[in-house]
Amino acid sequence: MPEPPFYAAVEARRTVRDFLPDPVPQEVLDRCLDAARLAPSSSNLQPWEFVIIRDPRVRQAANAACLDQLPAKTAPVLIALVTHRDTWRRNRDEILRVFASRGPLRPSQVSYYRRIIPVIYTAGPFGVLGPLKRAFSRITSLFKPTPNLMAREDVRIMAHKSTALAAATFMLALRAEGFDSCPMEGFDPWRAKALLGLPRGAEVNMFLAVGKRSEKGVWWDRVLMPRDWMIREI
Ligand SMILES: Cc1cc2nc3c(=O)[nH]c(=O)nc-3n(C[C@H](O)[C@H](O)[C@H](O)COP(=O)(O)O)c2cc1C
Incomplete structure (x- = not known):
């Protein structure tokens, strides 16, 4: 049986840390965001919010909050994925x-x-x-x-779990569209929260740098743990 195309996107998705300056077409971004909205969530409560950072001054501060990591600095699009535990x-x-x-x-x-x-x-x-x-x-x-x-x-953990599934769906959709991403947990959570003016029950789950990979975008070969460490039957 031929492999469904979904697997090609899963295989080709890599964390990209250096992006070309080419913009991401709005319709591509919208399709990927709409795919992410279909992600499963606890009780279907969808505790997430994708904040697309367009304002250049906010973007500069967001890059700094992301510790000036290269993906944040080079990506044409930076998104703060926010978890809301009070919505x-x-x-x-x-x-x-x-x-x-x-x-x-x-x-x-x-x-x-x-x-x-x-x-x-x-x-x-x-x-x-x-x-x-x-x-x-x-x-x-x-x-x-x-x-x-x-x-x-526990509610906080639940909200983060569901939000991370939306992130995964979004990143796979981007790859299916021929675009790349870098999920970033390496950021200053207090500065990020203040920068986005988030309420008490919200926090940044991760930043997502989005764009097209440059030639040196993928830093290292993929390494997978042995299959039997990761999957077992009882
Ligand atoms: C929750 C999470 C946080 C991550 N944070 C960062 C980060 O701050 N900076 C970075 O360069 N990569 C980050 N990564 C990317 C991982 O290092 C990467 O997914 C892993 O090395 C596997 O590589 P691959 O995504 O290319 O398969 C993060 C990944 C996840 C899932």
């Missing part, structure tokens, strides 16, 4: 609004989004409920399978 109420309401606009809401939809989600996500004032909820889940788990009724830090 769940707004996004939950939007999900229910869209469902309702398509027909009567199902009881399972109402109960999941109106009852279960708030129990999982609410941490109370100053997060005081979080440790109690987590302790309750831990104890109940001794007797029966129990989900983690999350503390604030």
Whole structure:
């Protein structure tokens, strides 16, 4: 059977650290961003935001926040991918609004989004409920399978997991379009947050440098861990 073209994009995606100055056409960027919007997310709450940095002064400060890494300095497009852990109420309401606009809401939809989600996500004032909820889940788990009724830090992890999946989808879409990217975790999180004017419940998940690779864009050969370290069956 011929390999579906998806695998060619997966194979060809590399972290690119030196970009050509060629611009990324807006329609390409839009298609990749729209592909990223289809990424799976916890309870479909899509806790991310792609902030495309266009303002030259913000861009300069963002490059500096990225520790002046070469990909940030050379990429024609720099994106801050933001994780929001406090947008769940707004996004939950939007999900229910869209469902309702398509027909009567199902009881399972109402109960999941109106009852279960708030129990999982609410941490109370100053997060005081979080440790109690987590302790309750831990104890109940001794007797029966129990989900983690999350503390604030758990919600943060959940939001970062989902956001990273959007990043992966975006980078693969770029490669399928013949463009490249560099995900960057090497940045100053406090400066980045201040620069973007992010609210308390938000933080930069990663920066994404985007463009076309130069001849010296890929620095090192690909190294993969042995397959049996990474995959096992039990
Ligand atoms: C979450 C994350 C953060 C990363 N941060 C940086 C970074 O700050 N600077 C950089 O040059 N590469 C960064 N990388 C790229 C990795 O070094 C790269 O993905 C890895 O070496 C594998 O190479 P490949 O992507 O070409 O397969 C990051 C990758 C990920 C997934």
